[in-house]
Amino acid sequence: MKEKIKxxxxxxxxxxxxVxxxxxxxLxxxxxxxxxxxxxxxxQAWAIARSGSLKEILFEIPHYEGHPxxxxxxxxxxxxxxxxYELSLAVVNIFFMTLAVAVLLFKSPFPKLIRCLLPFNFFLFYQYGVVSRPYCILVLAIxxxxxxxxxxxxxxxxxxxxLTLMCAIHSxxxxxxGAFCIVWLCEIFAEKYRAGKLATVFKDKRCWLMASLLILVLLIIVEIFPHYNTYTPSSSNTDELFSFNFSISTLLRFMLIITEATVGQMPPGPQYIYDYISLIPLCALSFFLFALCCMLFCKNKKLSIFLLTY
Known part of the structure; x- marks a missing residue:
């Protein structure tokens, strides 16, 4: 019986x-x-869809929303x-997330036990399955x-x-x-170099396809780039757009992301980072998970994709 279950x-x-x-x-x-x-x-997304004209939705509102x-x-x-309102919003979101979960169940190479448990984690079940946001389509695209x-x-x-669907749905x-394409481009260059055909790399169909995607992405970035008054009512928000204040707390929050996405919860804001003692076990767990992921991805020859996307 035990062997049968295993x-x-x-x-x-x-x-x-x-099924x-x-x-x-x-259900x-x-x-x-x-x-x-x-x-x-x-x-807000529903109000924009209801009240905005197509011109506003395509060319004006994205500068304030920050995504396509x-x-x-x-x-x-x-x-x-x-x-x-509520019914339609839920139906659209559930439709795309059900498709995403179907892809996970019927196309992933994971063992049955893992496949059948994954759809019921916090993110796939509630954060993306119940809360109606564009992330449902992003998950499907991934x-x-x-x-x-x-x-x-x-x-x-x-x-x-x-990858185009990923770019078209969210910033x-x-x-x-972009991270996937950079890794893929490096692999193509390495492949051509080993074959002694480096000069032919720009004739490769894959490179031209990625170039086409890059053009689309640049157009999307132009479309969603914040207006001067997106963040502040003053004449310029250059400080908010281009400033980055590096600190120990910033580095800690960067490392804690992996715990937040798995088994822990990081403090809700930078003002809580002062409590370093309570963060010690959380940081230790984060570094352990990060090292574990590096080992697993390295074993499967996907370390560059993990590090770059992280």
Whole structure:
């Protein structure tokens, strides 16, 4: 019996278990969403989709929102046609997150036990599954990119389309996709160098596809670049845009991100960093997790992707 359970838990086969997990996830997210009162940023996206003109949504509002207008454009048909606010917002978000979880369940190489537990962690179940934000599409794009990653050299268009979706939905997607492309470009250069064909690198289809993505990203950055009065009512906000105050607390918060994303919780703001004693175990855990991730990614030859995106 014990061996049978162990065999099931570590099996990588896809089947009924994944279907059942997806149904439970969908029912659970729908139930929690029924009791969820939208936060102000969820409501703001809906208000923009309802009241903004297409011109404003495409060319004006992104300078104040800080991310591309795709999320607002998706909400436009529902908001402008008078669909129920909370219901429509939840349905759109649940639709994309259910697709993302389906990709995770039916396409990931993880053992059954891990696959069936992952959808119910805090981020996939509540933060992205219940709270209606553009992150639901970002998660879907990242999972699709992971599926296409293995065959990215044979099918670069599919992989680049996934990265394009990441860039088009959120400014954080630009950073992640950019890191993926930098690593991929380095791999292509190394591949050409080993083959003695470095001169042909710019004739490579993959490089031209990444160049096309770069042009799109530059246009998106121009579209979302903050106006002079985005942060302050004064004539300029250059200080807020281009200043960076490096400190020990900044470095600590940077390292604590990995704990925040897994098993711990970092202090809510820089003003709490003074309590160094309480931070000692949290920092120790963060450094341990960081070292563990480095070991795992190094073993799978993905260390550069982990470090650059981090």
């Amino acid at each position: 065999s099931w838990a570590f099996s990588k086969e896809h089947g009924k278990c994944d 059942i997990t997806l149904i439970i996830y969908l 659970g997210v729908c139930t929690v969403s029924f009791f969820h009162e939208p936060w102000f940023d969820e409501a 207008p795709l999320w607002h454009l998706i909400l436009v048909p529902f908001a402008k046609l008078g669909a129920p 999972f699709l990119a992971a599926v296409c990653y293995k065959n990215r050299n044979e099918h670069p268009v599919k992989y680049l389309l996934c 954080m997607g630009i950073i992640i996709a």
